[in-house]
Amino acid sequence: MNLFSEIRGLVLDALTQMQSEGALPEGLSFDNVAVEPPRDAAHGDMATNAAMVLAKPAKMKPRDIADALAAKLAADERITSAEVAGPGFLNLRLAPSVWQGVLGAVLEQGTDYGRSNMGQGLKVNVEYVSANPTGPLHVGHTRGAVFGDALASLLAYSGHDVTREYYINDGGAQVDVLARSAFERYREANGLSPEIAEGLYPGDYLIPIGEALKEKYGDSLLDKPESEWLAEVRVFATDAMMDLIRADLKALGVEMDVFFSEKSLYGTGKIEAALKSLSDKGLIYEGVLEPPKGKTPEDWEPREQTLFKSTSHGDDVDRPVKKSDGSWTYFAPDIAYHYDKVSRGFDALIDVFGADHGGYVKRMKAAVSALSDGKVPLDIKLTQLVKLWKNGEPFKMSKRAGNFVTLRDVVDQVGPDVTRFVMLTRKNDAPLDFDFDKVLEQSRENPVFYVQYAHARVRSVLRRAAEAGVAADDATLKAADLSKIDHASELVVAKKLAEWPRLVEIAARTNEPHRVAFYLYELAGDFHALWNKGNEEMSLRFLQDGDAATSQAKIALARAVSVVISAGLGILGVTPAKEMR
Numbered sequence: 001m002n003l004f005s006e007i008r009g010l011v012l013d014a015l016t017q018m019q020s021e022g023a024l025p026e027g028l029s030f031d032n033v034a035v036e037p038p039r040d041a042a043h044g045d046m047a048t049n050a051a052m053v054l055a056k057p058a059k060m061k062p063r064d065i066a067d068a069l070a071a072k073l074a075a076d077e078r079i080t081s082a083e084v085a086g087p088g089f090l091n092l093r094l095a096p097s098v099w100q101g102v103l104g105a106v107l108e109q110g111t112d113y114g115r116s117n118m119g120q121g122l123k124v125n126v127e128y129v130s131a132n133p134t135g136p137l138h139v140g141h142t143r144g145a146v147f148g149d150a151l152a153s154l155l156a157y158s159g160h161d162v163t164r165e166y167y168i169n170d171g172g173a174q175v176d177v178l179a180r181s182a183f184e185r186y187r188e189a190n191g192l193s194p195e196i197a198e199g200l201y202p203g204d205y206l207i208p209i210g211e212a213l214k215e216k217y218g219d220s221l222l223d224k225p226e227s228e229w230l231a232e233v234r235v236f237a238t239d240a241m242m243d244l245i246r247a248d249l250k251a252l253g254v255e256m257d258v259f260f261s262e263k264s265l266y267g268t269g270k271i272e273a274a275l276k277s278l279s280d281k282g283l284i285y286e287g288v289l290e291p292p293k294g295k296t297p298e299d300w301e302p303r304e305q306t307l308f309k310s311t312s313h314g315d316d317v318d319r320p321v322k323k324s325d326g327s328w329t330y331f332a333p334d335i336a337y338h339y340d341k342v343s344r345g346f347d348a349l350i351d352v353f354g355a356d357h358g359g360y361v362k363r364m365k366a367a368v369s370a371l372s373d374g375k376v377p378l379d380i381k382l383t384q385l386v387k388l389w390k391n392g393e394p395f396k397m398s399k400r401a402g403n404f405v406t407l408r409d410v411v412d413q414v415g416p417d418v419t420r421f422v423m424l425t426r427k428n429d430a431p432l433d434f435d436f437d438k439v440l441e442q443s444r445e446n447p448v449f450y451v452q453y454a455h456a457r458v459r460s461v462l463r464r465a466a467e468a469g470v471a472a473d474d475a476t477l478k479a480a481d482l483s484k485i486d487h488a489s490e491l492v493v494a495k496k497l498a499e500w501p502r503l504v505e506i507a508a509r510t511n512e513p514h515r516v517a518f519y520l521y522e523l524a525g526d527f528h529a530l531w532n533k534g535n536e537e538m539s540l541r542f543l544q545d546g547d548a549a550t551s552q553a554k555i556a557l558a559r560a561v562s563v564v565i566s567a568g569l570g571i572l573g574v575t576p577a578k579e580m581r
Contacts, residue, residue: 001105001113002501004046007078007092008035011048014072023068025058035092037499044083044091045495051088062088099494100482106497106560107478111567114501118508119160125341126152128352129249130167133241134178136205137248137407140354143432144383145407146423146573148352149254150513151381153571158508163346164257170238171262171333177201178241179234183221185210186233190219209240248407253416253573265336271328274339274371275308275321283309283370289318308335313366313374334360335367342372349378350511355429358382379511383428389435414439417574421448424517424572442580444528447521451565452577454524457531458562459578461542461555468543470551477556484553487540489530493557496526500564513571520568527561 011033018024033054038047051066058065063084070082070090081093106113128148131141149164156162181201184194189210196202213221213236221229242259249255265271278284287307306322308331321332341349349368353360361380368378388395388405395405410419413436422439425447426432442449465472485494500519507515534540542558544550566576 001102001109002116002505003098003102003498004035004502007046007094008033008048010073010076010078011035011050011069014069015050015054017072018068024054024060024065028054028057030054036502038091043085044081045094046092048090048092051084051090055088066090096486096491097483099491099498100485102494102498103482103485103557103560104478106563107474107556110474110563111570113563114504114567115157115159116501116505117159118505119155119158121159121161122347123161123163123345124155124348124350125163125165125344125346126155126350126352127165127167127341128152129245129254130169131245132169132172132174133238133245134174135201135203135241135404136244138404139386139388139407139410139434140383142252142407142410142419143386143423143428144352144354145249145252145254146420147381147383147428147513148350149252150420150424150516150572151350151352151511153573154504154508154513154516155511157567157571158504160508164255166256166259167337168238168242168259168261168263171266172330175234175238176230178237179230180226182206182209182213182237182240183229183233186213186217186221189214190222192222205244206237209237212236212240251411251416252407252419260337260340262333262337265333265340270340271332271336274336275306275332277339278308278335278367278370281370283312284321285309287318289320292317308367308370310363310366310370313369315362315366319363319366331363331367334364335371338364338368338378339371342368342376346376349376351378351380352428353380353382355382355384381428381511384431386423386432386434389433390437392437395436410434417452418448420573421451421517421569424514427512427514444525447517449580450528451520451524451569453580454527455562455565455569455576456578456580457527458558458565461558464543465551465555470543470548470555472552472555472559474559477552477559480552480556481549482553482556484550485557489533489540490554490557493523493526493530493561496523497560497564500567516568516571520565520572523561523564523568527558 012030015024015028015030015033019026019028033048033050035046035048038044050069051062054060054065055062066084066088070084073079073082073090073092078095078098079092080095083091085091126148129137129141129145131137137145152162152164177200181196184196184200185206187210188194188207213233216236221233275284285307286304288302288304289307291302303324305320305324307318308321310319311317319331320329321335322328338349351364361382364380365378368376388410418439422434423432438446439448440446442453444450462472485491503515503519507513530540534542542551542554544554562576569576
C-alpha cells in the first residue's frame, strides 16, 4: 500500500473526468503531477501541484484548474477538505479512517509494507569497497562498505535484481610492494631483522602472513633472488589479505556476491576486446594531448599516445589508454572491467568511490556510455571523508595498521550496528564526524539510540500487555478496532507511517540510503512524542486499564511503528533492539 500513489491516482482520475467534461483540454500529460506531504503540516495532509504544472499546456489559469479539481476531490469520502492555496496549489486533508487503514496495512503486510516492484526486476550491479588488497580496510572503506551495502539492500527492497560486487585491485604495482613487505615479515619469522624500507607497508597485520609463509616454505626462500620468489609471494600475500578483508566485511555484516580480480583482465585479451569495441565505434585514435591545466596527472606525457575520445560522451578531455611505450594506463583495465559488466547484461551500474576519485567520474561515465551505446546508465556515488573523535580529540592511528584506523578498530569499539547506522546519518558526499563517545550516548542527540529506543519501547509495551493479560499477538492486533485511533498525536504517527512506501521509492530512485536513516529518526521522534504525552494524558497510554479493545488498538499503532522501524533497519543492515540497557 502506497497511500500517496493512491491519492495521486484519485487526482489523475479527477483530471481525466475534467477532460471528458470539457473542463480541461485533451492531450495533456499528467507525468509531472505529484502528490506529496506539504512543507507545512498545518496546511494539510497532502498537497498536489496539478494545477500549477497543467496551467501552461492547458492555457488556463492555475486557480481555475485548482478550483475545479478541488470540487471533484472533495466529493470523495477519503477527502475531508480540498483547499486552494497561493497561485494554485491544492492542499488536501484526509479522513481519520484513511490513516487507520494505513495501520491495518502495516500490520497485514509486516516488513513487506513499503516493499515495491518499482525496479521491475532490472539487473543492477553495485560495486563498492574495492580496496587494494594491501592492508586491512580503513575507516574510509567502512563508510563506502556501509553505504554500498545499504544501497544494494534498498534497491532489492524496491524490486531490483541486485548484484553486490568487489573489484580486487590486484593487477598493479602495489601488489608487488605487498609481496616485498610480506617477504620482510617472512624474514622476521625466520629470525632475521625485517628491513621495512621507505615505500613498503609497515603494519603489524603482515606479521601473521610472514609466519604463514615460513610455515609453508620454511627458510627455502631466504637465499633466492626476488625474481624467483616475487610472483609466488605476491599470490600468497594477496590471497591472505583478501581473506582478512572478507573477514572484516563479515564483521560489519557485508557479504559480496562477486569478487572480480583486476589481474584476470591482463593477458586474457579482455582489455584488447574492450578497446576494440571502442575502436570499432571510431572512439580510439593516436594523438597528443594538450598539457593539462593545474597539476599534471601521472598518465599525461607530451607525446603520441593511444587515446579514447571520451569527449564524445561528455568528458572534458580525451583520455589515454595506452602509453607511448605500449603499456596500459590505469584507465585501460577499468574500461575493460566495465565492459565486462555491460557484457554480463546489467541494466544499470553503480560505483561507490572514495572522495579522492572524484576526478575519475566523467571518464568512467563516458566509457560506460560508449561501451553500451548509451543504454546502460552508470551512477557514481562519492563517499566523503570520516573524521574520528574520542574524548574530544582526533582518534589515534592504529599501530596494527601502521598509518590508519581500521574497520575492525571501529567495529570493536562500538559494534557493527552502531557503525552502520552512524555511517548513514549524513549524505554520502558530505563529511562525517564519528565521535566514539557520542555514538554510545543514550540521548536524543544520538540517532542510533533514539531509533533503537523507539523499537525497544514497543517491545516493552508488548511485554507489559502480556503481563496484564491483554492479548497482543499480531493476529489479535490485525483484528483490532482501529477507529479508536483518533487523537491528533496518534494520527501524527500514522501519517508518518504512511510516508514510508513513498520514502523508499524516492531513496531508491536517487540511490540515497541515508534517507532511510533520516526517516527512521523522524518516525522515532513522533513515537517518543506520543509516548511522552501518554505520561500526561491517561487516554494516550498504550495500556488502558479494564479496556482490552482500546488497549489493543493503541498497541496496534505501536506495533506498526516497530514493523516499519524493523524494515528500515533491515535495509540499513542494523538489528532492531529488543530492549535497551
